[in-house]
Amino acid sequence: MSDLVISREEKKGILGWFRGLFGNYHETKKPDWEEMIQDIIVKLKNEQDRFDELEYRTKKRIDELFNKVVDNFKLMETTSREDERKTYQNLGKVYAEEVYELRSFLKAIRFTKISFERVIQRLQTVKDIHDFQSVLGPITNMLSGVKAEVSAIFPKVGDTLDEINRMITEIMVTTSSGNQYNVSHSFQVNEEVDKVIKEAWQQAEKSVDADVPEPEKLKATLAPTTRPKDQSNQSMPQVHTSAVSVPLQLRPSIPTEELEKAVLEEIKKSGGRIVVSELSIKLGVDKDKIYEALYNLSKKGKIKIASPVKS
Numbered sequence: 001m002s003d004l005v006i007s008r009e010e011k012k013g014i015l016g017w018f019r020g021l022f023g024n025y026h027e028t029k030k031p032d033w034e035e036m037i038q039d040i041i042v043k044l045k046n047e048q049d050r051f052d053e054l055e056y057r058t059k060k061r062i063d064e065l066f067n068k069v070v071d072n073f074k075l076m077e078t079t080s081r082e083d084e085r086k087t088y089q090n091l092g093k094v095y096a097e098e099v100y101e102l103r104s105f106l107k108a109i110r111f112t113k114i115s116f117e118r119v120i121q122r123l124q125t126v127k128d129i130h131d132f133q134s135v136l137g138p139i140t141n142m143l144s145g146v147k148a149e150v151s152a153i154f155p156k157v158g159d160t161l162d163e164i165n166r167m168i169t170e171i172m173v174t175t176s177s178g179n180q181y182n183v184s185h186s187f188q189v190n191e192e193v194d195k196v197i198k199e200a201w202q203q204a205e206k207s208v209d210a211d212v213p214e215p216e217k218l219k220a221t222l223a224p225t226t227r228p229k230d231q232s233n234q235s236m237p238q239v240h241t242s243a244v245s246v247p248l249q250l251r252p253s254i255p256t257e258e259l260e261k262a263v264l265e266e267i268k269k270s271g272g273r274i275v276v277s278e279l280s281i282k283l284g285v286d287k288d289k290i291y292e293a294l295y296n297l298s299k300k301g302k303i304k305i306a307s308p309v310k311s
């Protein structure tokens with residue numbers, strides 16, 4: 001009997017020595033779940049860094065547009081000519097519309113950042129395999145919910161969240177915790193996820209409202225004041241502008257007179273209706289230069305700017 005025991009111990013010792021020398025196939029195949037969770041956290045933090053940069057550029061553009069709204073309002077109040085007042089008013093409205101569009105974009109950016117931060121915080125609470133059911137399961141639902149909210153705005157984020165969910169699923173499967181997940185809690189988990197997403201949107205909206213004025217209030221400040229009409233401008237061609245958001249980047253300018261000539265030519269071709277963003281792309285200049293050209297043409301009596309049309 002003792003010989004049998006010794007034989008087994010020797011066998012165990014030999015196997016142990018062999019595994020120590022070459023490594024056990026199954027043990028080397030099995031991934032380190034702690035390292036995988038850290039990889040997920042790093043991915044989320046990298047996304048946060050990208051959104052920090054995007055938030056900075058968006059906020060900077062909003063500030064520029066808001067200043068233009070204020071400037072046009074001041075100019076509208078200081079001029080006595082009715083045609084100039086309408087020009088400043090219409091330009092202010094166009095800028096206010098862009099502020100409105102970018103406010104919504106900024107909310108989506110901040111919602112995504114807040115959601116990522118909450119997921120990271122939850123991942124950092126995982127201490128052992130027993131935490132997988134209470135943490136990783138809800139996180140996959142949370143990431144799916146975030147994707148549903150923002151993938152239309154940020155398609156690449158949707159791809160990243162899919163990849164992270166696959167990584168989490170792999171962790172749960174390779175640690176055999178996937179079979180331990182209690183599906184009876186799925187309804188409760190979904191309720192909690194919906195609550196977290198709603199709170200993230202509320203927090204994002206609150207922060208944007210604190211940083212950026214409501215566009216309706218901006219446009220209200222640009223309400224026209226009743227003044228006698230200037231009959232001398234009735235024969236001028238009316239130009240209808242349309243505001244469409246474009247990428248946040250500057251374009252090289254061309255000489256002022258040449259630009260005004262090109263803009264006037266486009267106005268004639270289009271029958272007096274232009275889309276400022278499309279025209280800026282076509283002429284290869286910044287949108288603000290188009291607005292300046294329109295104002296100069298209006299001041300010279302070559303055109304008359306009518307109310308903008310939102311496309």
